[in-house]
Amino acid sequence: MKRLLLLGGVTEALAIARTLGPQHIYSLAGVGRVPTDLNCQVRVGGYGGAEGLTQFIKDQGIDLLLDATHPYAAQISRNAATAAQQSGIPCWALRRPAWQAQTGDDWREVNDWAELIEALKPFKRPLFTLGREPLQHLDEIPPEQFWTLRALEVYPGNERCEVIGARGPFFIEDERALFERRQIDVLISKNSGSSATEPKLEVARERGVPVLILKRPELPGVEREFGSVAEVLNALSTLG
Numbered sequence: 001m002k003r004l005l006l007l008g009g010v011t012e013a014l015a016i017a018r019t020l021g022p023q024h025i026y027s028l029a030g031v032g033r034v035p036t037d038l039n040c041q042v043r044v045g046g047y048g049g050a051e052g053l054t055q056f057i058k059d060q061g062i063d064l065l066l067d068a069t070h071p072y073a074a075q076i077s078r079n080a081a082t083a084a085q086q087s088g089i090p091c092w093a094l095r096r097p098a099w100q101a102q103t104g105d106d107w108r109e110v111n112d113w114a115e116l117i118e119a120l121k122p123f124k125r126p127l128f129t130l131g132r133e134p135l136q137h138l139d140e141i142p143p144e145q146f147w148t149l150r151a152l153e154v155y156p157g158n159e160r161c162e163v164i165g166a167r168g169p170f171f172i173e174d175e176r177a178l179f180e181r182r183q184i185d186v187l188i189s190k191n192s193g194s195s196a197t198e199p200k201l202e203v204a205r206e207r208g209v210p211v212l213i214l215k216r217p218e219l220p221g222v223e224r225e226f227g228s229v230a231e232v233l234n235a236l237s238t239l240g
Contacts, residue, residue: 002063002239005056007080010035011194012094013068015229017042019236025060029069029076053083062087064239066232067222068094072190074217081220090223092235096193097227098216099201106210113137116188119212120145123186127179129200130190130214135163148182168196175203187211 004024006017017026020040027043028034034044047053057065065087067080077093084091101107110116113133117140120126128134128149138158141147147161154165178184187204189197191213204211226232 003061004064004066004236005060005062006040006066007069007076009068009070011196012096012229012232016066016068016094016232016236019233025062029073047079047083050079050082050086053079054086057083057087057089063089065089065091066094067091068232071096071098071192071216071219072214074219077219081222084222092224092226092232093219093222094229094232095219095225095227098191098193099198102205104205104208105201106204106208107213108210109213109215111215116212116214120186120188123210125183126186126188127182127184127200128188129197130188134161148178148184168194170197170199172199172202175199176206179203179207179209184209188214190214191216 004020006013006020006024006026008014008017008026008028010028013026014035017035017038017040020026022039022041024040025043026038026040029046030044034042047056065080065084067077069076081091108119110119124145126145126147128147132151132155134147134149135155138161141160145160148164149157149161150164150166152165152167155163157163187200187209189200189211201211224235226235
């Protein structure tokens with residue numbers, strides 16, 4: 001197979017990486033645990049934008065770039081598409097399908113942090129599942145609110161916010177217990193589309209808790225898009 005540069009992600013991208021041989025490179029931004037049991041090469045860290053990624057592609061003799069990053073990692077995806085174009089190689093992307101609201105859901109889409117904070121005003125016990133983004137706003141928490149913030153790692157909170165370090169997959173019984181224990185009255189989430197984190201939406205539906213959904217960013221067009229790991233692996237198997 002051609003020499004592949006895989007940009008991840010530690011969910012679908014890791015599943016792809018586990019199928020790759022030593023000539024291929026699995027590239028991680030460095031957030032979270034770095035796998036050490038792969039046959040392919042693992043690179044951790046950024047590239048210095050699209051220009052740096054372009055140079056890396058040329059230096060390493062990469063034939064195909066596969067973007068399997070998070071749906072909200074828009075800048076990385078834009079850099080990948082630009083670098084592939086500048087390098088004259090194809091760019092493929094694994095674009096995880098978004099969640100769709102079901103009967104009983106109360107989803108309210110917001111475009112950015114300012115809209116989110118405005119939409120939060122009627123609530124007192126929000127659960128944030130946006131990663132680390134809310135950490136820079138801890139000094140802005142209204143006195144009538146107490147935030148529960150779930151991220152991959154534990155970070156310092158304050159008297160009005162507790163940070164929980166936890167990694168999916170999450171199970172519905174545990175999510176039910178969390179909502180009950182913290183008396184969560186609103187859930188804040190990205191529309192990641194991941195089955196590993198979907199149980200929180202089921203619990204919100206059960207309890208009639210509104211969900212503030214951060215709108216997905218627009219991602220660049222690429223040569224081929226895939227909706228699942230199986231589709232990607234099937235396409236890779238056809239390469240000479």
